[in-house]
Amino acid sequence: MxxxxxxxxxxxxxxxxxxxxxxxxxxxxxxxxxxxxxxxxxxxxxxxxxxxxxxxxxxxxxxxxxxxxxxxxxxxxxxxxxxxxxxxxxxxxxxxxxxxxxxxxxxxxxxxxxxxxxxxxxxxxxxxxxxxxxxxxxxxxxxxDTAFHAGHDPLFQTFAIEKPLRDRGMRRYGFHGISYEWIARALEQDHPDIARGKVVVAHLGNGASLCALDNGVSVDTTMGMTALDGIPMGTRSGAIDGGAVTYMLRALGMTVEQVEAALYEHSGLKGLSGISNDVKTLLECGEPAARFALDYFTLKVSQYAAMMAVSMGGLDAFVFTGGIGENASPIREAIVARLAFLPPFQTLVVPANEEMMMAIHARALLEARR
Structure with a gap:
């Protein structure tokens, strides 16, 4: 057995x-x-x-x-x-x-x-x-997915809103934590010198975010209270002015459900290009709208990467993971090129393995009960 x-x-x-x-x-x-x-x-x-x-x-x-x-x-x-x-x-x-x-x-x-x-x-x-x-x-x-970010300093968790709203759970949580925890573990095993440094990890897929790892610990991340925040994704908008949401509700007469569908399902690469949320399709497409969507995506990833570096006070390495991060070399190259003004840093591609990380946690939990 x-x-x-x-x-x-x-x-x-x-x-x-x-x-x-x-x-x-x-x-x-x-x-x-x-x-x-x-x-x-x-x-x-x-x-x-x-x-x-x-x-x-x-x-x-x-x-x-x-x-x-x-x-x-x-x-x-x-x-x-x-x-x-x-x-x-x-x-x-x-x-x-x-x-x-x-x-x-x-x-x-x-x-x-x-x-x-x-x-x-x-x-x-x-x-x-x-x-x-x-x-x-x-x-x-x-x-x-939120657990790996639970130890963030309040500076990186808090929204600038009044206390009664904060007390009702309105704060930044962060996501893709299982993936980032696996990357931290993989770096410790295979690249210990890098693991002990200041690392920005880009989990780029249909859902996408960045994480600042300092000595293997999550310091900051781009997603917030929900998985909508941060960089643009396949069909999600990423960060958007809160006033734009109230405008959609009041001036455009959209329902809450329509706003939610617009931001979660019809935005991001799909909304910008009007063609597809698939990066491979957009890379192979000659349409200007496809190129614009990809340029926008790489710009925002680069901007947020610099923000993650500020949160750690430096940048020693940049790790790509996820479907886009692992397989779309033109996207990786465009992001790294935008960050060329920074002091030199190492670049790695580390395959995601959330399933393995989950299995490791499950076995540890079961063994602790025995």
Whole structure:
């Protein structure tokens, strides 16, 4: 019998998963269900069986998606015993600053944070609820994207608003913390000299942010109270004048739902280009609007990188990670070129591995209970 961890990243229309060995964290199976809510489809690879699966599913909700993953494990496992389902949760608020074993009370507390991450949190929790129904024999463990930033100095957490609003949780939390924690760990293992320095990490994907790591500790980050703030992203606006939001509501007569959709779903690279939120598509496109969108993106990443350097009082290295950061060399080169006025710094590309970081946390939590 081989103990395994099922690591899940549940979104509104997709469920990404990995089956990792409990002892060595080797990847035994991985894949995703796409088209949740429409025409769901499972694509997966089982390592030992040498099998690749790509098939439509009979159903399209989150239960169907997770059932397909569990069925895959049952069909192709080699004596696997799932000891926990590990879930990525975008927002832990001020309360959840380390991984936890999920209880009904914790689910209720996390649901209260749904308005702070409307595109992510409800679906992250749908994954937990599906797991509880379908695989209740194994505990659910929640890992939080906000937790790695929980120790920020108040200077980097606080909004310049009155105290009654601050007391109601209006502050900067930061996100992509699981990714940044993995980068800090990877640097310590592979580049210890860099790890001990002042490092800006750029997690660039459809969601994007920057983090200031000083001796492996998060000092500052570009996202704030929600995952909308900071640099522009695939479909999200990034930082925008708060007065622009009130203008949309009052002068343009938009509803709250319309404003939310505009800023979360129709802005960023997609909104600027009018073509796509996909960087590869924009790089290959000859349209001026595509070039403008990419120039805007690299400008903002560079500007915020300089801000992160100010927060640390220096810059020794710049690390790229995430889908864009790892694969789009023209974007990396444009960002580094804009920062050429700074004293020399090292540049690295470190692959993201949030699943491994989640597995490490889950095993530590389970071992502590024994």
């Amino acid at each position: 081989k103990d395994v961890l099922l690591v899940l990243n549940t979104g509104s229309s997709s469920l990404k998963f990995q089956v990792l060995g409990y002892e060595g964290f080797e990847v035994l199976a991985n894949g995703k269900v796409t088209g949740i809510g429409a025409s769901a489809r499972l694509s997966a690879t089982v390592a030992d069986a040498g099998r690749t699966i790509d098939s439509p599913l009979d159903g399209s909700d989150h239960d169907t998606a997770l059932s397909a993953v569990l069925d895959l494990i049952d069909r192709f496992d080699d004596g696997w015993r799932m000891v926990a389902a590990v879930h990525r949760i975008v927002h832990g608020g001020a309360q959840f600053v380390e991984p936890v074993i999920v209880t009904p009370e914790i689910v209720r507390a996390l649901k209260a944070l749904n308005p702070l991450a409307p595109l992510h949190q409800p679906y992250n929790l749908a994954g937990i609820e599906a797991s509880d129904r379908l695989a209740g024999h194994a505990p659910d463990i929640a890992c939080f």
